Amino acid sequence: MSPLSFTLSLLGISVLAGFMGSLLGLGGGIVVVPVLTLLYGIDIRYAIGASIVSVIATSSGAAAAYVKERMTNLRVAMFLELGTTTGAITGAFLAGIIQGRWLQIIFGLVMGFSSLAMLRRERHGVPLPPSLLAGPLRLDGSYYDESLGRVVEYRVTRVRLGLLLMYCAGAISGLLGIGSGALKVPAMDLVMRLPIKVSSATSNFMIGVTAAASAGVYFARGDISPFIAAPVATGVVVGATAGSLVLGRTDSRVLRAAFVILLLLVSVQMVWKGLQ
Amino acid sequence: MTPTNAGPQPERTDARVRRVELVISAVLRTGVVASLAVIVFGTVLSFVHHPGYLHPTSDLQRLTGPRAACPHSLGEIGEGLRQWRGQAFVAAGLVLLIATPIMRVAISILAFLYQRDRIFVLVTTTVLALLLLSFVLGATG
Structure with a gap:
């Protein structure tokens, strides 16, 4: 393979990965890393390095729009970033120590979990008492819900548990080079009881910094090899932008189900290759 | 208490916070677009400088394999930029991309200063310090 065909084919595949990630609500990273390792035989460390850069690009692009629409809870994001950044540094260091095959196995498991998490239904349990920290930190907020046509106010619960979970999500992100939104959104939505729309906007906002x-x-x-990272970052952003344009217009349930099955198969293959 | 010494007026503060939000949004978008432009420019430059890259070559192993000789310190990147090396431009674009969320955090500190919110000025400054620390830690570890 010539360097030119390497760059062009990787660019094309990254566009697809970004498109798919954006439709599924996952980052491009979770699709890009298996492609680089399984299809191109690239060392998983370099795959993770290229992926983490593309994660910054897609997250920052999406966050720019959410902040403008005031969907993001900036205070919750800033506070939880204490956890995610510390976790990310821990994870990035662990990645330097852990053997490549173990990275592959962990990646496969997280990938399987993340794709299944996308099928999860929205559900909220019994109301919880507000967190002791939420008041002094002024974390409670409100947002304008377009489908309801009114401003929704919400209170934040279990802040300390949320912060701890964010440390773990950050560590997974740093270890595997993925945004780990599939871990951040449930931590905010189910544990801290932020509305789902605020959870995903705030998660996206934090992913870039993490x-x-x-x-x-x-x-x-x-x-981070510039030669690998360049087509990956460019392609994933182009694909994710295209995906966000299509997202509102099509009923993507069938497409989502197909993608989830595909991702599950790939995750099994990642684990299998790591075990061999 | 008269309105003049009652601290920042809520309405004015809110307008200033909103302005910071819009600046954050603009910084994020500009950072992504600018860094991708530099990355694409650098990639094109690499192929212009190395016509051999259009044909199968052992260079691909060197470019993508372990121990790829890629610039990974600001000094090396600066040196490569002066020599108009394509990969140095790509690396500079990647650094710009990584710096984009870091700039966002730095600007957020302003928003909390406007609100006279000491706890969050401290929280945000800590996050900024952690981000800068990561570069130092990576270089030494």
């Missing part, structure tokens, strides 16, 4: 923390470690360590 990824920047581990990308710093990867870059300084020399694990």
